[in-house]
Amino acid sequence: MPTPLFAKLRLRGLILILAIASVLMTLGNSFYATYQIQRQLLITNTLEANRVYASKLANITDVFLSTAQSQLAYSASQLSSKIDKPKQLASEINRLYKQSAMFNSVVVIDIHNKILEVAPISLPVKGQVVAHPTISHLDELKKPLITKPFISKADNYLISISHPIFDENKQYQGHISGTIYLEHDNLLNTILGEHYYNDGSYLYVVDGDKTLIYHPDPQRVGEKVFDNPAIDAVVKQHSDAYAIKNSADIDMLAGFAPITRAGWGVVSQRPTKATLTELDDHIWQVFLRSIPLILLILIAIWLSARFISKPLQELANQARVMDNKDSQQKIINIHSWFYEAAQLKRAILKGMGLLHDKISQLHTDSHTDPMTALLNRRGLQQLLEQYESETQTFSVIATDIDFFKHINDNYGHDAGDNVLKELAVLMQNNARQQDAICRTGGEEFILLLPSTSADEAFIIAERLRNQVAQHTMPDDVGVVHISLGVAYWPGSPTSISQTFKRADQALYQAKRQGRNRTIAAEQP
Numbered sequence: 209m210p211t212p213l214f215a216k217l218r219l220r221g222l223i224l225i226l227a228i229a230s231v232l233m234t235l236g237n238s239f240y241a242t243y244q245i246q247r248q249l250l251i252t253n254t255l256e257a258n259r260v261y262a263s264k265l266a267n268i269t270d271v272f273l274s275t276a277q278s279q280l281a282y283s284a285s286q287l288s289s290k291i292d293k294p295k296q297l298a299s300e301i302n303r304l305y306k307q308s309a310m311f312n313s314v315v316v317i318d319i320h321n322k323i324l325e326v327a328p329i330s331l332p333v334k335g336q337v338v339a340h341p342t343i344s345h346l347d348e349l350k351k352p353l354i355t356k357p358f359i360s361k362a363d364n365y366l367i368s369i370s371h372p373i374f375d376e377n378k379q380y381q382g383h384i385s386g387t388i389y390l391e392h393d394n395l396l397n398t399i400l401g402e403h404y405y406n407d408g409s410y411l412y413v414v415d416g417d418k419t420l421i422y423h424p425d426p427q428r429v430g431e432k433v434f435d436n437p438a439i440d441a442v443v444k445q446h447s448d449a450y451a452i453k454n455s456a457d458i459d460m461l462a463g464f465a466p467i468t469r470a471g472w473g474v475v476s477q478r479p480t481k482a483t484l485t486e487l488d489d490h491i492w493q494v495f496l497r498s499i500p501l502i503l504l505i506l507i508a509i510w511l512s513a514r515f516i517s518k519p520l521q522e523l524a525n526q527a528r529v530m531d532n533k534d535s536q537q538k539i540i541n542i543h544s545w546f547y548e549a550a551q552l553k554r555a556i557l558k559g560m561g562l563l564h565d566k567i568s569q570l571h572t573d574s575h576t577d578p579m580t581a582l583l584n585r586r587g588l589q590q591l592l593e594q595y596e597s598e599t600q601t602f603s604v605i606a607t608d609i610d611f612f613k614h615i616n617d618n619y620g621h622d623a624g625d626n627v628l629k630e631l632a633v634l635m636q637n638n639a640r641q642q643d644a645i646c647r648t649g650g651e652e653f654i655l656l657l658p659s660t661s662a663d664e665a666f667i668i669a670e671r672l673r674n675q676v677a678q679h680t681m682p683d684d685v686g687v688v689h690i691s692l693g694v695a696y697w698p699g700s701p702t703s704i705s706q707t708f709k710r711a712d713q714a715l716y717q718a719k720r721q722g723r724n725r726t727i728a729a730e731q732p
């Protein structure tokens with residue numbers, strides 16, 4: 209019958225598979241859990257860092273705007289009642305333009321929206337009337353104002369920070385306005401742009417209409433951004449941090465904070481991938497560093513699997529070749545150090561013992577006469593083969609009960625059996641340890657006397673005959689006699705069968721000569 213596939217699996221292999229699978233699964237699980245926890249932590253920290261950073265930039269920008277407004281307010285106070293004095297106007301706005309370095313240009317505009325003075329002077333807008341595109345009512349200019357982005361007469365995309373100018377009677381005379389060109393270098397751009405990193409992190413500023421007024425990519429300044437949850441929230445003046453997708457569909461971790469003074473918002477963001485790349489490297493480093501320990505664990509598992517499976521494997525190997533002569537000793541020598549192996553070993557040895565007993569019982573039965581417990585013909589044959597192979601000389605005494613038929617006839621078959629048993633006992637008592645006694649037929653017996661000459665055998669035969677003649681048989685049978693024929697086997701060249709024939713002939717001679725006697729066969 210073919211062995212099932214699974215039956216070929218060894219315990220050691222199974223233990224190894226189980227243990228290695230457990231170790232790998234545990235390790236995999238640990239790495240996965242660590243990765244997930246670290247990932248979440250990193251994302252949370254990055255979001256918070258971006259929010260704090262956006263908040264800081266928003267504050268700085270707020271301070272910048274506040275300072276710009278203060279500077280304009282100061283200039284406006286200096287120009288009170290001097291709106292019609294061009295020299296003083298020009299002097300003050302030049303001072304402001306150069307000293308503050310906050311603005312790309314500074315202008316003074318009267319109540320008719322006419323530009324009275326401009327700094328730098330190179331700007332060709334003096335005397336022009338400007339209709340302010342982001343102002344719905346001129347009254348808005350009567351108070352400090354930060355405009356929405358717009359394109360100026362000189363074709364610059366800018367925001368304007370203005371402050372009204374009043375005369376001594378608090379009459380509105382016009383306003384002073386500092387502009388910040390959104391697509392040019394200026395102090396605001398420097399403040400925001402200095403924080404541009406190489407790992408893909410960047411920040412941008414939107415106004416209240418979700419229009420980009422600062423972006424590291426100048427091309428995008430002026431672009432209106434839709435469907436961005438961070439921008440949606442920051443224009444509502446919220447400060448928070450979200451994981452979002454940017455306009456290029458890249459996952460970003462964005463923190464944002466409002467610039468309340470202007471209604472703008474700062475968004476600082478870092479690509480999620482850039483954040484997690486560090487973690488991937490980190491986990492990979494942890495894995496590489498744990499390889500030696502993992503290898504040690506695997507070696508330990510392999511040795512343990514060997515150690516645990518060894519007794520069972522050895523028992524299985526021996527059980528497979530149990531017909532081997534040394535099997536029993538080899539099984540005894542197996543070190544069964546744990547309970548199951550010890551019990552298995554005990555059971556195998558017990559089974560082997562029982563088997564040996566049974567086999568030896570069968571061997572004995574097949575070589576023994578059941579009634580007398582003497583050797584039968586097969587037993588005799590085996591012994592003779594041994595003597596022949598060892599060239600063991602011996603004498604043979606062929607024995608037969610005289611007139612045994614009469615005993616059966618007169619006392620019954622059972623009494624006859626008892627006579628046979630009694631005679632077997634007499635023969636055993638009369639024999640030496642090395643002698644063999646066989647019952648070869650009904651009332652026929654053979655005695656084999658190793659290393660015994662014909663003369664000695666004759667004496668032994670006679671002694672037996674006399675003992676039998678003096679013995680009283682049971683069941684009222686009384687005295688019986690036996691006749692005996694003796695022959696000697698001197699080893700080769702005479703055959704054993706010839707020797708037996710001569711012993712038989714001597715026995716028949718004894719019968720013919722009147723029974724109850726011993727005849728020694730002539731030596732050939």
Ligand SMILES: Nc1nc2c(ncn2[C@@H]2O[C@H](COP(=O)(O)OP(=O)(O)OP(=O)(O)O)[C@@H](O)[C@H]2O)c(=O)[nH]1
Binds near residue numbers: 612624649651723
């Ligand atoms: N009780 C009993 N009788 C047996 C057994 N085997 C053989 N016999 C009997 O032994 C008798 C042998 O008789 P014979 O061969 O004529 O020999 P004998 O009567 O002993 O005569 P001689 O050998 O010439 O002296 C027979 O009657 C067999 O039936 C046995 O196991 N038990």
